[in-house]
Structure formats: C-alpha cells, structure tokens
Amino acid sequence: MAETIQGQGGLAIDVRQARYVYPSGNVVALGGVDLAVEHGEIIGIIGQNGSGKTTLTKLFNGLLKPTSGSVIINGIDTAKRTVQQMAPHVGYVFQNPNHQLFARTVQMELEFGPRNIGVPEDQIAERVAEAVEFFGLQEFVEEHPYRVSFPVRKLVGIASIVAMRPPIIIFDEPSTGQDHNTTHIINGLMRRLREQGTTVVCVSHDMPLLADVVERVIVMKSTEIIADASPREVFADKALMARTNLQAPQVTEIALETVVPLGGPVALTTEELAADIASRAGSKSKTSRSSATVR
Amino acid sequence: MPEPIIIFDDVTYTYPGTEEPALHSISFQIEPGEYVAILGLNGAGKTTTGLCVNGVVPTMLGGELTGKVTVGGLDVADYPVREMSKLVGMVFDNPEFQMSQMSAAEEVALGLENAGVPYEEMMRIIPETLELVGLAGFEERSPLALSGGQQQRLAIAAVLAMKPQILIMDEPTSNLDPIGKQEVFDMAAKLNRERGMTVIVIEHEVEVMARYADRVIVLEAGRIVMNGTPQEIFGRVDELAALKLRVPAAAELAKVLGSEYGLWKGPAPITTEPAVKAINELLGANRG
Numbered sequence: 001m002a003e004t005i006q007g008q009g010g011l012a013i014d015v016r017q018a019r020y021v022y023p024s025g026n027v028v029a030l031g032g033v034d035l036a037v038e039h040g041e042i043i044g045i046i047g048q049n050g051s052g053k054t055t056l057t058k059l060f061n062g063l064l065k066p067t068s069g070s071v072i073i074n075g076i077d078t079a080k081r082t083v084q085q086m087a088p089h090v091g092y093v094f095q096n097p098n099h100q101l102f103a104r105t106v107q108m109e110l111e112f113g114p115r116n117i118g119v120p121e122d123q124i125a126e127r128v129a130e131a132v133e134f135f136g137l138q139e140f141v142e143e144h145p146y147r148v149s150f151p152v153r154k155l156v157g158i159a160s161i162v163a164m165r166p167p168i169i170i171f172d173e174p175s176t177g178q179d180h181n182t183t184h185i186i187n188g189l190m191r192r193l194r195e196q197g198t199t200v201v202c203v204s205h206d207m208p209l210l211a212d213v214v215e216r217v218i219v220m221k222s223t224e225i226i227a228d229a230s231p232r233e234v235f236a237d238k239a240l241m242a243r244t245n246l247q248a249p250q251v252t253e254i255a256l257e258t259v260v261p262l263g264g265p266v267a268l269t270t271e272e273l274a275a276d277i278a279s280r281a282g283s284k285s286k287t288s289r290s291s292a293t294v295r
Numbered sequence: 296m297p298e299p300i301i302i303f304d305d306v307t308y309t310y311p312g313t314e315e316p317a318l319h320s321i322s323f324q325i326e327p328g329e330y331v332a333i334l335g336l337n338g339a340g341k342t343t344t345g346l347c348v349n350g351v352v353p354t355m356l357g358g359e360l361t362g363k364v365t366v367g368g369l370d371v372a373d374y375p376v377r378e379m380s381k382l383v384g385m386v387f388d389n390p391e392f393q394m395s396q397m398s399a400a401e402e403v404a405l406g407l408e409n410a411g412v413p414y415e416e417m418m419r420i421i422p423e424t425l426e427l428v429g430l431a432g433f434e435e436r437s438p439l440a441l442s443g444g445q446q447q448r449l450a451i452a453a454v455l456a457m458k459p460q461i462l463i464m465d466e467p468t469s470n471l472d473p474i475g476k477q478e479v480f481d482m483a484a485k486l487n488r489e490r491g492m493t494v495i496v497i498e499h500e501v502e503v504m505a506r507y508a509d510r511v512i513v514l515e516a517g518r519i520v521m522n523g524t525p526q527e528i529f530g531r532v533d534e535l536a537a538l539k540l541r542v543p544a545a546a547e548l549a550k551v552l553g554s555e556y557g558l559w560k561g562p563a564p565i566t567t568e569p570a571v572k573a574i575n576e577l578l579g580a581n582r583g
Contacts, residue, residue: 049443049472095470151337177388177469179336179499181539205472208544245474250502250544250567257571258578270544274551281558281577 005088005117007167008075012199013037013060017069020055029055031223032069039167042190042200044210044231047220048245053203056220057170060201062086074167088117091166095173097157101145106137106156109145113164131159134192135185151182162189168199175206187212208249211235211268219244232266298368299324300460300493301348306362308343308352317343319517320362325510327460328491330484332504332525335514336539341497344514345463347371348495350379367460380406384454388466390446394438399430399449402438403456410457420456428452428482444468444475448482455486461493462486469499480507505529505543505565513538529565545570 013035020030030052037043045053058064059071062078062085071078074089091113094100103109110128119127132138135155140148145156154177161169174186183206190213193200204210210217210231217234219227221244227234234240235248236256248256255267259276267273301324308318318340325331333341346352350371353360364371367382387393396402400421407417425431428448433441438449447467454462464483468476484507486492498504504511504525511528513521515538521528529535529542532550536542542550546563548570553559558577564570 048474149337177466179539180541181336184539205476245477247473251548253567254545254548254570254574257567258574262578270548270551274548274556277552277574277578278556278558281556281580 005167007039007197007199011036011072012039012041012074012168014072015059018059018066018071019068020059020064021067028223033225035218035225037199039199040197041216042194042214043202043216043218044214045201045203045218045220046205046210046246051220052223053220054172057172057201057203060170061090061092089166090168090170091161091164093158093161093169093171093174095176097153100157101153104144105142106145106148107141109156109160110163113160117164127163127165131163134189135159151178154178155182155185158189169193170201172203173205174202175204175209183209207247211249211252231268236260236266297327300327300367301325302365303347304363304365306347306360306364308347308360309358311357317517321519323512323519323522325493327493328487330487330494330507330509332508332511333495333497333514334501334504334511334540339514340517341514342465345385345465345495345497348461348463349383349385350374350376377409380459381410381457382459383461383463384457384459385463385465386447386450386454386467388469390443390450393450393453394446397437398434399425399436399438400434402449403452406453406457424452424456427455429478442475443471444478447471447475447479451482461495463495465497466499467496501529501541502543513540525565526562530563
C-alpha cells in the first residue's frame, strides 16, 4: 500500500443528486444534493440539527450509501466500497470521541489508524510523535483514553485521524466543549491542513471558528443545500441567517449595522473592522495605521 | 442586604488519589437571585466549584475539603446530597446521559419519588414543572424523541421539580444547536428574572454570558483571579487574553479602536447594541 494516499481524481468530493432515505421507513434524511469540492478546499457545513448535515458527511466516508444518486470521493465511488476501504481516503472525526476511541492507551489509539491502513512501522512512530507534539498530549500518552478529561479525549480523537494523513478529513463539531485554549489548537490545525493541501469539511455551529478557518460555507435546511458561498456572503445575508436560525459572529453583526451600509467590509475579525472604522472616522491620531483599508 | 445564599469561606479541595488541590483557598459569596457566570480554562476548577455547592464534593466524592461551603444557611459537608438537591439543582453538558425514563413525566417524577413526595402532589408538580421549562403537554413523550434543546430543558425540569432555589448549569448548551442554545438560556433568564432563582452558569461562550450574567467569576488553576460585573471583567481584555480567555468581540473591538487608533475612550461595550450605537455615533460625528 502507498505510504500516503494522495488526492486523486478531478474532485475531492463529487456528490450528484444524492438522496438518502432511512431503510426503516419513509424518512428522507437527505434530498437530492449536489456538491463539488476541489482538492485542498476548506469548507464549513452549517444548519440546525436535523437539516441533513451529518447524513451528508456520512455519505462522504461510505458509512451511508446514497439511496439514489452518486457519491465519488477522491475519485472513488463509495457505493462499491466499505468504510474500511474508504478509510485511507477520508478520515472522520466524530463529535463525541466516545464513539471513536477504544484502545488501551492514548499512544495505542494514535498508532491504530496508521497501522490499520498499512503505514510502515517506522513512519507510524514518526507520525504519532508528531501528533503528540502538535496536540500537546505528551503527559497523556500512557493514559487510558477514557481516563483523560473530555476535552483532552476530544483532541485524542482528532489526533488519531490526523495521524492517518488522509487527503480528506471531516470534522463533526470539533470545538464543542472546548475552551479558548483548545480552540486555538484546532484553528492552528486547520491552517496546517490547508498548507498541506488536505481537503477539510467542518460541520459546526461555531460561527467564529468557521469565520476564522473556512473559505466556503454550505448552508443546509430541511435535508437540502440552500446556500453555498463565502462566510462573508452567508453572514451578510440576514434573511438566510434568520431563516436557518443561525447567528453571525458578534464582530460581523456589528459590522453589518455600522460600516457595511457605508460600503465597508462584512468584517470577520475585530482588527479588520477596527481598521475600517478608523479609516472612515478619519483618525488623526498618530497611532492610526496606514494599512487601514476599505474592501 | 439579604443573607448570601452561597458562601465559600477559604475553601481548598483535593480529589481523592490526587496531590494537587483542585481548588485553592476560594472565597466568594452569591446573593439570592444573582445570575453568575463562571469562566476559566478546562481544568480551572469550574465544575468542582459547582459540585461543592450541591454537596457532591465532598459528601459523595470524598477527598479532602478545608474551609467551609454554606448554602442556604447549611454547612454543605453536614448534609447528604439528597437533602441538598432540594436546594440546589445541577445539570451538565450532555442531557442524554441524564435521561433514564420512558417518558418526560417519569423523568421529572424520579427525583420526587426518591424524595418521598406523595403521589397527588407529584401529579400536580409534574405538569407545573414541564410548563416552567416550556414543555407543557410533553408528559408522555419519550425523552429520546426530544430535540437536544428539549432534552436539556427536561433535565432542568427534573431538577426544578425539587423546587431548588439555585440552578447550576455546567456548559448546558455545548452539545446543542443554536435554537436549542437559545431555548435553554432564555428559559434560565426567565427563571432568574420572574422567579428570583439564583443561577450559576459554567460557560465558555462569553458573548452569551455578557448578555445574561450579573456577575462573572474567573478561575485559573483552582484560584479565583477575577470577580466582578461583566462590564468590569470583560473590559480587562489584555488580562483575560493572558489567561487564554476570550472577551466578547464588542469589547475587543473597543480595545483595538482605543489602543491602536485612539478612537475609543471610556468603558468598553460588551454586547452588540451599545457597540453599534457608539460606532455609528463615531462615524456620524466624523462624517459631518
């Protein structure tokens, strides 16, 4: 088996008219969804619980097969593959690490994934050491995964997938139950995955996280995709936000009520908004930054 | 001035089998009817503080507690948790772990049965309590057929049935979607305002706490490092950043406008509306 599975095929994710109906009955969990994601894209999926987000992402790793339509991941039709066969191509980080972890120690947990997809032993050690370092898990490697605190366990769940280095990673609510400190680690991870060219799908209610890391937001409602645009475009669409009961980050809400009507940016960071306000307020102060720009 | 409903007097607590205390010499008081947010990194002692109030620490968990926790005039160490649950209700981040019964009504009845409340009284309390959390008419519904927000409100109903004076919520919405989150916080605010219930919320989302809390207590490594109104605490942007804690974006914005552009004087807004108002005045004044 190849050392690291590379991104292959035209698109990372190619979903065409995918529907999913639960076998038990007539409940449609996903309407006819079309979605194309290029290799290296970082996308967010938002929407209320029950809107179809999780069903869609479970189609990506082959856990669910579409009732009709097609799901091609990294050039491979998931309909013909098991979850096990998809594992080298797409990693899935569960919202609840308890649904994912099973080894006796954190170290063994991190080793399992790479070994399972056939990574050579010397490389496993290197990858695990790197993950331990990146996620700050040094003091926990010999602990049982269920003996560490929930936030640490959540990081172990993320690290165990990242160590497999799949070309596509799906995160289901990576930041829930995390403090600002761990959120920092997750943001740093997203930036690194971007540099490595990994395709990332992030299902989350955490709008500040998405504002910080994703370039494209998919909005779902009632089993369908109802919007697909940049975070700025999505947050600026008040009707869309209200219809889906979602709330933009506070800094963006402030921008929408202040500088946006004057032609200013749908700001995603306080620095960006402050610079725009300063340029408009004609700050004569010496501390005024020359870099203040209007976008 | 009413008697404080919660008094921590120089409380140090060490969990059994550990060396380092989880709480170090903690002292604070909470007045009846206050809405208090407890902030801090994971592991700072927030949940332990909550467990001291309902008596799980030290009565059920053991370990070593010095100092004194007084709740509703009672020394917590002297009363079983069963007694304390009539005074203090506590819910956690994962409501489904707290659900064990076949119906919402049975879920609410469980604590009442354990407390030996007569049947007729239970039949009166159950619908009353469900109504209080916005679940009127849900008596026969299976807890598993409820949304996350509804489940959390049911978990809260189950503790409210005991008619506690204090409600502690430990990251109550971290597993909920935005609608569920709103439902839970609106309900807690209503209990606080209309029923005078003392509410303590352990929470990472500072924007939400800036809107609801009367007071913010910040813990770091088992010690209280800040204790004041949201206005005071969230204005201390740099100090909180040093503690790796966020402040509401509104406060951060005012800070950047002040320190880097000389455009902000006076206290920082901590919620959206006052920030919008002040910025529009600033923009208007300079445009004219």
